[in-house]
Amino acid sequence: MSAPAAFAARWSRLVVAVPYLWLLLFFLTPFAIVLRMAMSDADTALPPYAPHFEGFATLREFISKLDFENFRLLADDALYWDSYLQSLRLAGQTTLIALAIGYPLAYAMAAAPRHWRPVLLVLVVLPFWTSFLIRVYAWIGILRPEGLLDMVLGGLGLTSEPLRLLNTEAAVLIGMVYSYLPFMVLPLYATLEKLDRSLLEAAADLGATPVRAFLTVTLPLSLPGILAGAALVFIPSVGEFVIPDLLGGPDTVMIGKVLWNEFFSNRDWPLASTVAIVLLIVLVLPLALLQRARLA
Amino acid sequence: MKRLGPGLILALVVGFAFLYLPILALVAYSFNASRLVTVWGGFSTHWYGALLSNQPLLDAAWLSLRLAFVSATLATGLGALAALALARHGRFRGRLLFSGMVLAPLVMPEVITGLSLLLLFVAVDVERGFWTVTIAHATFSLGFACIVVQARLAGFDRSLEEAARDLGATPLVTFWTVTLPLIWPAVAAAWMLAFTLSLDDLVIASFTTGPGATTLPMRLYSAIRLGVSPEINAACTLMIGAVALAVIAASLLLKRGQAVGG
Secondary structure, eight states: OOHHHHHHHHHHHHHHHHHHHHHIIIIIHHHHHHHHHHTSOTTTSOSSOOOOOOHHHHHHHHHHHOOSHHHHHHHHOHHHHHHHHHHHHHHHHHHHHHHHHHHHHHHHHHHSOTTTHHHHHHHHHHHHHSOHHHHHHHHHHHHSTTSHHHHHHHHTTSOSSOOOOTTSHHHHHHHHHHHHHHHHHHHHHHHHHHSOHHHHHHHHHTTOOHHHHIIIIIHHHTHHHHHHHHHHHHHHHHTOOHHHHHHOOTTOOOHHHHHHHHHHTSOOHHHHHHHHHHHHHHHHHHHHHHHHHHHO | OOOOOHHHHHHHHHHHHHHHHHHHHHHHHTTBSSSSTTSOOOBOOHHHHHHHTOHHHHHHHHHHHHHHHHHHHHHHHHHHHHHHHHHHSOSOTTHHHHHHHHHHHHHSOHHHHHHHHHHHHHHTTOOOSHHHHHHHHHHHHHHHHHHHHHHHHHHSOTHHHHHHHHTTOOHHHHIIIIIHHHHHHHHHHHHHHHHHHHHHOOHHHHHHOOTTOOOHHHHHHHHHHHOOOHHHHHHHHHHHHHHHHHHHHHHHHHHHHHHHHO
16 A cells, blocks of 8 residues: 555544544443443442453353343332323423424414525524523523513403412423424424425415315425424423423422432432433434434 | 415514513513512613622633533534544444434433433543533534534535545645635534533533532522522523624624535
């Protein structure tokens, strides 16, 4: 091999190797540790925790110690079931509400005059760039007793006493819809903007009412956008921690919060790891949906 | 294009009001002279002055800025290399695993990313603080940086690189003189994205930090848990202003890049 060719090969290897090694070290290895931790017992895995690895004899012993004890614990305890179910339900409701608000918005953006569209797009993305914490905090100011919402509604004479929305499930839903709405609008806008409008004219020419044209032409054609948006809202909502913690009440136990509490309050690292693994398993289906929507 | 009907205008107004009113309210109340959030006591910049004497908050902000700077630089370097690897180096062994690892942190719940990295740091027994959070942030924003750069690499004319190679430039020279100048706007945009992601993160930092390294979101989070105060509003307003400036700068950069590079 000539010198420049050898150099080219080295460069090529370097480009791949550096990020590859980084990810093996800081993504895959930690993940393997979580998996191992999930199958360990609480007493042997308490911090300070050091991995024992001395040859294959210990490896066999190590493997024999792994079990699904924590998974059984999770399955037997109603608390965990309830929190997974509640997370899935709240994430599902968030997705539906975000779709109900996001679809008309994306539709109107796609129908707006061409020179407005880039501006509208930036306007949708901009709030997403401000800190997550700030956006949740803004809602605390609005929803808390005698907050802005109470002030406005009371001032209009619509309510006579505080609504007490903060620390309820409704507040969590509002916060999640608000935080993830751009994730719904962007893919919807992308599919609706590409939609061939002459199809709608054809439908109208053939006698379809606008509603019927929407239901039989626009809606099916925007399905990939709906699926992608739904997955992008649903996935982060399920594992959300900050919103249920700050806006939710004592009865909102979403799984991200359970994991956080197992880890920081109960200091049960193996159980926290098990909760994490099960959360990932729960997310496999929506992730597969997202992948399909991206390919479509 | 037809003009928008009243229904669509309503959809736009309702949608954008929902997105912006909460933030506007937050900004407005940062200028409230009264400590009570329910009472408007007149216009005042008092709370901004109070911020300047809040040393723990300032320390946290300075730490977060340094941390975001270092982690964004790392993430952009690694992400750009990853993008080059995926876009230019065709099929290499373990490509599927590689692209999976690049993209997985994008959809991974933050609690899991944080937990897994902490367990690694504990296992190798390093002191937790600035550098562990930096590594954690670089790892999770690497994927975002990679996507931004990859989109740019896909969009530009490869024959320019081939021409440089034909004229005898080594891959490294080709990269420095042809590829990098062309993808530069995307690299800058990727850096800003990684910077904001780091600045915004609460969950991963909470897991991977140690004593003495409290980031701004962690400080804000504990303040928010105690209740609403106009001082937090002022801090948030400053952050919103900084982010808005950065976003405008980034979109201008990307736009200019598109105009030049096609």
